[in-house]
Amino acid sequence: MNLLKYLAVGFIFGLVLTKSEAVSWYRIYEMFMFQSFHMYGIIGVAITTGIIGIQIIKRNKLKDIDGLTIEIIDKEKGSFRYWIGGLLFGLGWALVGSCPGPIFILIGAGFMSVGIILVGALLGTFLYGVIKDKLPH
Secondary structure (H helix, E strand, O other): OHHHHHHHHHHHHHHHHHHOOOOOHHHHHHHHOOOOOHHHHHHHHHHHHHHHHHHHHHHHOOEOOOOOEOOOOOOOOOOHHHHHHHHHHHHHHHHHOOOHHHHHHHHHOOOOOHHHHHHHHHHHHHHHHHHHHHOOO
């Protein structure tokens, strides 16, 4: 029963992403071609919501599901790895027309060809796990 609430939140999240057209290949194409503000607006709202949420967690010392205080550790200084990671992520996103989040939503909506993208994402995750100790973290 405890997992049911997570399933419900995931279902609602999927509906919101679908209805806002955030999972639409065409909307993603428009974004990368700088033809529409739609996706930039969605991303901007997500960033703003995240900033506000993190501040609420930090200032009110909120607790997680186990009753432990949530600690958000500051990132290390330096930006090279973030530029490289962002470049790879953005390149993959532009090439396949989907970031990892909507993959399951698109499969659930009946776009079975997205299964190929899922296999690619899992393969990339596996390869990262294999070489992560050799990467500069």
